[in-house]
Amino acid sequence: MTATLVTLDLVGIFVFAISGALVGVRKDLDVFGVLVLAGTTGLGGGFLRDVLIGATPPAALADWRYLLVPVAAGLVTFAFHGAVGRVERQVVVFDAFGLSVFCVAGALKATDYGLSPIPAALMGMVTGIGGGMVRDVLAGRVPVVFRGELYATPALAGGAIAVLGERADLPVAVVAVAGAAVCLVWRLLALWRGWTAPLPTGPASV
Amino acid sequence: MTATLVTLDLVGIFVFAISGALVGVRKDLDVFGVLVLAGTTGLGGGFLRDVLIGATPPAALADWRYLLVPVAAGLVTFAFHGAVGRVERQVVVFDAFGLSVFCVAGALKATDYGLSPIPAALMGMVTGIGGGMVRDVLAGRVPVVFRGELYATPALAGGAIAVLGERADLPVAVVAVAGAAVCLVWRLLALWRGWTAPLPTGPASV
Amino acid sequence: MTATLVTLDLVGIFVFAISGALVGVRKDLDVFGVLVLAGTTGLGGGFLRDVLIGATPPAALADWRYLLVPVAAGLVTFAFHGAVGRVERQVVVFDAFGLSVFCVAGALKATDYGLSPIPAALMGMVTGIGGGMVRDVLAGRVPVVFRGELYATPALAGGAIAVLGERADLPVAVVAVAGAAVCLVWRLLALWRGWTAPLPTGPASV
Numbered sequence: 001m002t003a004t005l006v007t008l009d010l011v012g013i014f015v016f017a018i019s020g021a022l023v024g025v026r027k028d029l030d031v032f033g034v035l036v037l038a039g040t041t042g043l044g045g046g047f048l049r050d051v052l053i054g055a056t057p058p059a060a061l062a063d064w065r066y067l068l069v070p071v072a073a074g075l076v077t078f079a080f081h082g083a084v085g086r087v088e089r090q091v092v093v094f095d096a097f098g099l100s101v102f103c104v105a106g107a108l109k110a111t112d113y114g115l116s117p118i119p120a121a122l123m124g125m126v127t128g129i130g131g132g133m134v135r136d137v138l139a140g141r142v143p144v145v146f147r148g149e150l151y152a153t154p155a156l157a158g159g160a161i162a163v164l165g166e167r168a169d170l171p172v173a174v175v176a177v178a179g180a181a182v183c184l185v186w187r188l189l190a191l192w193r194g195w196t197a198p199l200p201t202g203p204a205s206v
Numbered sequence: 207m208t209a210t211l212v213t214l215d216l217v218g219i220f221v222f223a224i225s226g227a228l229v230g231v232r233k234d235l236d237v238f239g240v241l242v243l244a245g246t247t248g249l250g251g252g253f254l255r256d257v258l259i260g261a262t263p264p265a266a267l268a269d270w271r272y273l274l275v276p277v278a279a280g281l282v283t284f285a286f287h288g289a290v291g292r293v294e295r296q297v298v299v300f301d302a303f304g305l306s307v308f309c310v311a312g313a314l315k316a317t318d319y320g321l322s323p324i325p326a327a328l329m330g331m332v333t334g335i336g337g338g339m340v341r342d343v344l345a346g347r348v349p350v351v352f353r354g355e356l357y358a359t360p361a362l363a364g365g366a367i368a369v370l371g372e373r374a375d376l377p378v379a380v381v382a383v384a385g386a387a388v389c390l391v392w393r394l395l396a397l398w399r400g401w402t403a404p405l406p407t408g409p410a411s412v
Numbered sequence: 413m414t415a416t417l418v419t420l421d422l423v424g425i426f427v428f429a430i431s432g433a434l435v436g437v438r439k440d441l442d443v444f445g446v447l448v449l450a451g452t453t454g455l456g457g458g459f460l461r462d463v464l465i466g467a468t469p470p471a472a473l474a475d476w477r478y479l480l481v482p483v484a485a486g487l488v489t490f491a492f493h494g495a496v497g498r499v500e501r502q503v504v505v506f507d508a509f510g511l512s513v514f515c516v517a518g519a520l521k522a523t524d525y526g527l528s529p530i531p532a533a534l535m536g537m538v539t540g541i542g543g544g545m546v547r548d549v550l551a552g553r554v555p556v557v558f559r560g561e562l563y564a565t566p567a568l569a570g571g572a573i574a575v576l577g578e579r580a581d582l583p584v585a586v587v588a589v590a591g592a593a594v595c596l597v598w599r600l601l602a603l604w605r606g607w608t609a610p611l612p613t614g615p616a617s618v
Contacts, residue, residue, distance in 0.1 A: 027554060029554075029559055030609035033557070056464060056465060057465045058464065061464065062528070081614075082615075115263060115267055119268070119273065123267075138555060138558075140346070140554045146235040146236065146239025147235055197238045257463055258469060259469045322476070325473040325474070325479065329473075339550070348550070351444070352445025358444050406441075408493075
């Protein structure tokens with residue numbers, strides 16, 4: 001079970017890191033900038049969560065695999081960015097897997113550190129979307145998660161299902177799978193059907 | 207006394223969150239982006255302070271009211287942004303109240319965690335201005351607190367008065383009110399008279 | 413020995429703070445914005461490291477000299493930005509000294525907090541480059557460390573040498589000087605010879 005979780009976690013980090021590295025290549029950053037964007041995108045959400053809940057140093061600083069994976073993703077993307085960019089549509093599906101794993105794992109870790117369900121679900125969402133937000137801020141653009149695509153809401157829902165199920169004394173494995181499945185299906189449906197979050201109506205006053 | 211403080215704190219968060227949500231609406235973000243900007247503007251200063259002084263998890267993650275208030279402010283602003291935008295000049299006065307409460311509460315909390323007066327006053331200022339800085343970075347603009355308007359200096363002064371008074375063994379209620387009053391009056395005078403912080407003189411070398 | 417380290421540390425903070433203040437002046441920020449950029453550039457790397465390894469509150473909040481130095485650097489730069497800007501090429505050399513001290517001190521502090529060598533070397537790099545990254549994000553530009561100049565790699569190497577040497581039971585003073593010297597020489601050679609990090613080859617797919 002734990003080995004499965006770690007593997008899923010590393011896959012999620014790898015996919016997130018690819019998205020960060022692609023942004024870096026498109027901004028014409030050097031290899032170091034690409035690696036930093038890969039690392040912050042893959043690990044940033046977990047770092048934010050761990051710093052906020054007081055779980056320092058973050059797990060990724062205590063296990064070399066968590067550092068190796070984004071470096072590998074960054075180097076591969078830097079070297080073969082043409083090929084990686086061409087399969088980006090497919091990468092988005094893996095990204096949804098990563099989001100599902102992160103939101104559930106993050107929410108459950110937050111409850112371990114004493115947070116009640118709503119803040120814990122929020123920490124799950126932060127784990128899922130935080131890396132991409134840091135990536136966008138470092139790349140000098142407004143976080144894409146703030147515009148259009150449904151991305152954060154599925155993560156919040158997945159985290160909430162996991163922590164509420166755990167509080168109801170359901171087996172952790174069951175609630176974790178249920179939360180991740182809801183997040184994944186919702187996110188994939190949003191991608192497939194082009195669902196978006198509501199935008200403000202009417203002209204904005206200045 | 208504590209109930210009064212919590213109420214003032216929540217009012218401050220509500221007003222700060224409105225300013226964040228308005229920025230989000232004007233940047234044409236979706237409802238989720240507006241809520242995140244509302245939340246980070248309302249709670250970001252306290253989060254920054256708590257992470258820096260080691261008071262994790264931040265209080266706002268342990269009390270559901272602190273999460274509900276910015277969500278409510280964000281939803282109201284999202285739905286009625288035209289009307290909210292028209293009363294923005296009046297919101298600025300409430301914002302000065304929020305700043306006054308935050309700088310004093312933040313500075314006193316920092317002394318509780320063992321900081322000496324100057325760093326504690328600085329943490330009071332961070333509590334007051336940090337949320338707006340995070341809002342501006344996420345919205346892709348240079349923090350407005352860095353340009354023109356006198357905003358941070360009153361917060362620093364208010365925090366300093368509170369912690370120096372406390373160190374002089376004056377009653378906490380007295381020094382808190384004194385610090386908040388100085389911050390509030392200074393800030394309102396700056397708004398009313400158009401006081402600004404000095405700008406660099408002469409051309410900047412490139 | 414400790415007095416030497418503190419002095420070197422303060423010199424590094426002073427030089428970093430000047431670079432931050434110059435960016436603020438060129439962005440036409442007011443005196444407060446210039447001081448905040450001076451402070452975050454001088455102290456931000458250490459703050460990031462301390463928050464990540466759980467060493468809160470950061471040392472700079474417990475020792476008034478660490479707050480006074482960036483304020484002094486900021487005020488001097490604000491008042492005499494023309495003269496400071498003209499010697500910026502020379503400041504870059506001092507900046508390399510600061511980077512060397514920071515990467516070694518940061519990496520050794522991280523091992524004190526239980527990190528293993530690779531993450532500790534990474535924390536040394538974060539200490540050296542973090543302040544400049546925060547400066548650039550607050551000033552609304554992509555961190556310069558991501559583009560062109562070799563800056564982060566020497567810091568990573570310096571930190572790695574220090575922690576690996578310490579793990580090999582060599583005297584701390586020796587490994588610290590060795591790590592700082594490698595970082596310094598590498599950085600100065602890069603400046604002198606115009607070495608840059610590799611850029612992506614070929615057109616980026618959109």
